[in-house]
Amino acid sequence: MTSLNLAIDTQTLTAKGLHLQGSIPATGLELPDESGVHPAGDTTVDLKIHATEQDLIATGSIVSPFELECVRCLRVFPQEVRLEDWSLKLPLKKGEIIDLTEPIREDILLALPSYPRCEDGNVEPGPCPAEGRFDPVEQTPLEDRPDQGDTGAWDILDELNR
Numbered sequence: 567m568t569s570l571n572l573a574i575d576t577q578t579l580t581a582k583g584l585h586l587q588g589s590i591p592a593t594g595l596e597l598p599d600e601s602g603v604h605p606a607g608d609t610t611v612d613l614k615i616h617a618t619e620q621d622l623i624a625t626g627s628i629v630s631p632f633e634l635e636c637v638r639c640l641r642v643f644p645q646e647v648r649l650e651d652w653s654l655k656l657p658l659k660k661g662e663i664i665d666l667t668e669p670i671r672e673d674i675l676l677a678l679p680s681y682p683r684c685e686d687g688n689v690e691p692g693p694c695p696a697e698g699r700f701d702p703v704e705q706t707p708l709e710d711r712p713d714q715g716d717t718g719a720w721d722i723l724d725e726l727n728r
């Protein structure tokens with residue numbers, strides 16, 4: 567399979583726009599392959615590209631498979647970054663080539679959890695074997711804190727447990 571070209575030649579964009587569909591290898595997006603984070607296959611994109619007088623507008627979905635290491639049990643688990651309502655607006659200069667590689671890469675990286683936990687995996691979710699191994703941190707009652715959402719509170723706990 568050939569890698570999808572994400573460089574849009576705005577000169578050839580018609581009023582009908584462009585349907586950009588295909589896959590890009592992890593190396594093509596320069597996705598990180600490091601301790602705890604490994605790309606697990608091609609990133610699939612299905613995008614509609616339109617141009618207005620001033621802007622290039624891309625909308626659609628991006629799916630990128632990863633293998634992450636759980637911060638609690640150190641198990642490697644599959645996780646997909648799924649950007650199903652992705653959109654991007656970039657200022658358009660006529661005749662310019664606009665490369666979507668960098669913005670797509672950045673948004674995939676932003677969607678990766680900073681403290682991956684296997685029970686939050688969206689491919690094979692299941693209980694974390696390390697769950698309950700840590701004593702609750704009783705000196706910091708969470709109910710006294712402003713609501714930070716589920717993950718926020720757990721991130722803090724994970725940090726305290728380090």
Ligand SMILES: [Zn+2]
Pocket residue numbers: 636637638639640641683684685693694695696
């Ligand atoms: Zn785990």
